[in-house]
Amino acid sequence: MRIVFDSIAIILILLFAGVAVLALGENDVLQNENANLxxxxxAQKQEIEIWETLNATQNIGACNE
Known part of the structure; x- marks a missing residue:
């Protein structure tokens, strides 16, 4: 009977270990997605700054005409 309980305990430990590994893998994926965002x-902020600079330059040019 002890062998049965030991076997069940080992299976549960392996199951929880597998879940932990999957959770860590998912965390890495989410961190990579966050870094990409x-x-x-x-990049979008830089693009906005470029457009704002261009717009300001055009406004100055229009005022000088």
């Missing part, structure tokens, strides 16, 4: 956000 941060990079994309920075």
């Amino acid at each position: 941060i990079i994309e956000n920075k």
Whole structure:
């Protein structure tokens, strides 16, 4: 009977270990996605700054005419 309980305990330990490994893998994926979104956000902010600078330059040019 002890062998049965030991076997069940080992199976449960392996099951929980597998779930923990999957959770860690999912965490890595989410961190990579987050990093990609941060990079994309920075690129969009730079693009907005470029457009704002271009718009300001055009406004100055229009005022000087």
